[in-house]
Amino acid sequence: MRKRRWAMIVVSAIVFTAVMTGLQTVAGAGDTQRKLSKESVIETIMDRGVMKVGLGIFVPWSFKDKTGKLKGFEVDVAAKLAQDMGVKIEFVPTEWSGIIPSLLTGKFDVVIGGLGITTKRALSVNFTIPYSWSGMDVVVNKKKAAGVSRLDELNKKDVVIAVRMGATPAAAARKYAPLATLRQFEDDAAVLQEVLNGNAHAAFSSSPTPAFWAADYADQIYRPFGGEYIYKDPIGFAVRKGDPDAVFFFNAWIRDNDKWLEEKDAYWFGSKEWKGMVSK
Numbered sequence: 001m002r003k004r005r006w007a008m009i010v011v012s013a014i015v016f017t018a019v020m021t022g023l024q025t026v027a028g029a030g031d032t033q034r035k036l037s038k039e040s041v042i043e044t045i046m047d048r049g050v051m052k053v054g055l056g057i058f059v060p061w062s063f064k065d066k067t068g069k070l071k072g073f074e075v076d077v078a079a080k081l082a083q084d085m086g087v088k089i090e091f092v093p094t095e096w097s098g099i100i101p102s103l104l105t106g107k108f109d110v111v112i113g114g115l116g117i118t119t120k121r122a123l124s125v126n127f128t129i130p131y132s133w134s135g136m137d138v139v140v141n142k143k144k145a146a147g148v149s150r151l152d153e154l155n156k157k158d159v160v161i162a163v164r165m166g167a168t169p170a171a172a173a174r175k176y177a178p179l180a181t182l183r184q185f186e187d188d189a190a191v192l193q194e195v196l197n198g199n200a201h202a203a204f205s206s207s208p209t210p211a212f213w214a215a216d217y218a219d220q221i222y223r224p225f226g227g228e229y230i231y232k233d234p235i236g237f238a239v240r241k242g243d244p245d246a247v248f249f250f251n252a253w254i255r256d257n258d259k260w261l262e263e264k265d266a267y268w269f270g271s272k273e274w275k276g277m278v279s280k
Helices: 002-039 041-048 073-085 096-104 168-176 188-196 209-216 244-256 258-269
Strands: 050-055 088-093 125-127 132-141 160-164 181-185 202-206 231-235 238-240
Touching: 041 050, 041 244, 050 073, 050 096, 073 088, 073 244, 073 258, 096 125, 096 238, 125 244, 132 168, 132 188, 132 209, 160 168, 160 188, 168 181, 168 202, 181 188, 188 202, 202 209, 238 244, 244 258
Parallel strands: 050 088, 160 181, 160 202
Antiparallel strands: 125 238, 132 202, 132 231
């Protein structure tokens, strides 16, 4: 009887220890979850009452209108996101080559600025699911590159290609025309001017910019591939690593607003109704 009673005491002690350990583990997990939640940029934004958004300046993603106010697809997206979160919006225009470094140093909370999702960039930041897509497109100078109709015709040592610095067009030019000379500029306006001046044979840029260029300067440049893109690029919000809450929240918002995003995409990239807003 004594042995049986002792065995029951030991079993009870083991069960009690296991239960207490389990409770401590659950409590610890809860503490960890609450800590991670508080460290999320979403909590920072809500506590501050302002969402700081990094973006570059290039039409029609984001640009200053004739009154100096920011307009564009990304501006509309970020403004609606802030409105749905119940916070104010603060835009932080940034040179494109420094957009990711500026995010990592905390100059803003999130990049909503036409940032293509790439493996290399994903080593530095976390991306949401795509909220838009951009095609890689090309324009060529009619005189300097007359008759070009295939991509391989640009992959030559004597060909000069202009691109925006630090953006996906630069990577595309290196990949699809590695023999060509690459000239990089801080903004799309300088890229276009290089081709119009005849200093470059061609320019790589994300859609719909090349189509707009070709329409505006039809006497000087054209799209050589019959309106076909080299490839399509997914675009996502970018946040600093180690913040799953932010990624989950932004993903949910993108899914909930898919129809609205399609409508905005059609307005800014499928028409030029907004052209009158752009300052000369």
